[in-house]
Amino acid sequence: MEENDCDSWEKASDNEDSYVDEIDEEDYYMSGFISKLQFRKDISKAHWNNELGMAEVVEKKGKMWTTTGIVRNGKTYCSIEETLFLAEIGALYLLDNNDLCLPLKEIYEKIANEKSGCSWELFEVYRHLKSLGYIVGRHGVPWIVKIPKGRDINITSDPVSLQVTPKRHGVMDVEPKEESSLVALFYNIQINEVRPVFDVYLPNRKFKKSCPGDPSFLLYLTCKYV
C-alpha cells in the first residue's frame, strides 16, 4: 500500500492530469463534429402511428434496416427511440397523417411525453450504443412475427403484438433463478425493482432478424437519483 508514499501520489496527479482534462474538453468542441454526419441522398420515410406509439416504415433506404425496426407480417415498424435516432442523423423523414414531415422538435416532444415506452435518458443510452455499432432491441419484443393465416387479427388495432410481451421470446434463455440473484445483489443500490429494457447485441454485419441469437447483454436502467 502507498500510505506514506507521497512521491507517487504527486506523480500520479501529474501524469493523469492531461489525459483527464481531455475528457472535460470533449464536450466543448462537439459543434465541430457535425461533419461526422453522413450527407445522405437516400432518406427513408415512415408514418407515425399515435395508437401504436410506433412509426410504420413506408420507404426503406440504406443498410440500417437489417438491424433496426421490428417486422410484423412483412411490414416494418420503428420504436420511438429508433425513429428519433434515425431522424437525428438525417436518415429518416417522419411523416404525420397529412404526409407532412415532422420537425425534430416534435419528435423530441414525443420522447419527452414518455407515452411510447421510452424516456429521454433511455434514448440517450440507445443512441450511444447504436452510434458505437451495437444492435439494440427492446427486451421481450421479437424482431419478426408472422401471424398465421386464418387468424383474423388486424395488426394496427392489436398493439399487444407490437409491444413488450410478458412471455420471453424463444431466442433468449435467461433462467429465472439467475435473474433473481442478480436482483438481490443490487438491492442496496436500489436496482431491485427494474426489469431489463434493451437486448444488446455486439456489432455484427451478418445480423439477421430471423435468427438473432442470444443478446450479448441485457440492459437495465436505474431510475433512482441518489
Add this chain to the structure above:
Amino acid sequence: MGPRWKGRASEAKALADPMSKIISDLHSSLVQSEAHAVLAGYSALLAVEAEQTELLNRACFGRHIVTAEKDKQWYQLGMEEGFYLCHSLKCLKIVGEDNSMKNDDELWLYMKAKKETFPLLYKAYSHLRKKNWVVRSGSQYGVDFVAYRHHPSLVHSEYAVLVLAEGEDGENGRLRVWSDIHCTVRLCGGVAKTLLILTINKNGQGTATPSCLEQYAVEERTISRWSPEQCREDPATVANGIK
C-alpha cells in the same frame, strides 16, 4: 494550488474576455430571441441559432447534440443549468412536453420530484455561477460538480465540489467516515483537483418554493492532504492542513 492556466496566452485571454461579460451577452441574446427549452426527463432541450451556439459554448452551458438539422443547433441542459438560466438569469422560458409554459414554482416541483437533492445542488450551482465560476457535472469524478475559473480550454479545473446539507445525516450522507474522506481526496489528487465542500444550511426554510433558496447559507471548505515532507523548505507556503 492556484489557477493552472493552459499555455502562456490563456491567462491574458481570460482576463480580456471575462466570464461575466460572456454570460451577460448570452443573457441578452436569449432574451431577444425569446428562447425556450422543452423539458425531457432530467434535461431540457434547447434549439438555438448560430450566434447563441457560440455564446453557449463560451459560457459553458449545456451539451451540444449532433443532429442533421441545418438551421438550428440543439443543446441539452442539465436541471441546474436550465433552472439557473430560467430562474436566476431570467433569460430562458421552459415548457413541458405539451408546450405549456412552466413557471418557476412548477419547474421547482418538477425538478425536486426528479431529484430529491435538487434544492441543495441548485443552491451550490447558483452560488458558484454567480461568482463567475464555470460549473459542470462532476459525475465522472464521483463528485457533484467541477468548477473552472474560466473556459476549460483555457484553464484546468481546480475544484471538485461536493454538496452537503448542514446537520442532516441520513442514508444519503456523504463523507460519513474517514475512509470516505481519504477516498475522495485521493481521487481528487489523482485528477489534479482540490476537494471543495459546500455545506448548505437551509436555516429552517424547507424546500417548498424557490424563494426558500434566498435564506440558505453556503459555507465553503477545501480539504487537501498536507504533506510534511514537501513543506520543510519554505515554511511560508505551508498549506492549511485538514479542517
